[in-house]
Amino acid sequence: MQLAYTLAAGRGDTNLLLLGLARRLMARGLRLAGTVQINTDRADGGPCDMDVLVLPNGPVLRISQSLGRDSRGCRLDPSALEAAVGHVAASLDGAVDLLILNKFGKHEAEGRGFRPLIAEAALRGIPVLTGLNGLNRDAFQEFAGGLAVEVTPRAADLEAWCRAALGLTASPPQDNGAGGLGQPAPVAG
Numbered sequence: 001m002q003l004a005y006t007l008a009a010g011r012g013d014t015n016l017l018l019l020g021l022a023r024r025l026m027a028r029g030l031r032l033a034g035t036v037q038i039n040t041d042r043a044d045g046g047p048c049d050m051d052v053l054v055l056p057n058g059p060v061l062r063i064s065q066s067l068g069r070d071s072r073g074c075r076l077d078p079s080a081l082e083a084a085v086g087h088v089a090a091s092l093d094g095a096v097d098l099l100i101l102n103k104f105g106k107h108e109a110e111g112r113g114f115r116p117l118i119a120e121a122a123l124r125g126i127p128v129l130t131g132l133n134g135l136n137r138d139a140f141q142e143f144a145g146g147l148a149v150e151v152t153p154r155a156a157d158l159e160a161w162c163r164a165a166l167g168l169t170a171s172p173p174q175d176n177g178a179g180g181l182g183q184p185a186p187v188a189g
Contacts, residue, residue: 002125003149005129005130007134015102019037021100025098025162032097033088033121062080085113089120099128101129106136109136110139118143127162129162
């Protein structure tokens, strides 16, 4: 089983790394399934909108709910997350080289969300790379049974893990670790 996770320190950094990685791998012809998260600042100064791009070509789904500017509760829209899961599940029926998921989060820690798809991909021999946060690390480690590896949150290291998991030996062009990302364009929701 090829299962890896990454955990970047800054808010939104893991999302940017995985988005850039997915773009580079698809540009090289790899067949990806999964989701990458794109956060968009709100004009009203409230918490950002959270969208996921279902790989490889969409749709883009808004997975956050607006609970008010000063809300502190979880803004994840569970039905939107499950819609994303459905799209990814359908894409796993085709030819897939790699499953990338924006995050093993609270829903996955509780046995929902993308958790069944991670297991299915592993059973099919499809390598899986997911983002992770510290709050769900223990649940992820328990789920993975000690078989997951941590990859440092650097573009070159993430790409190297993907290439190794896929048995690719040619070295890709090196980058400076930023992955040439910049800010993604705002996404219509």
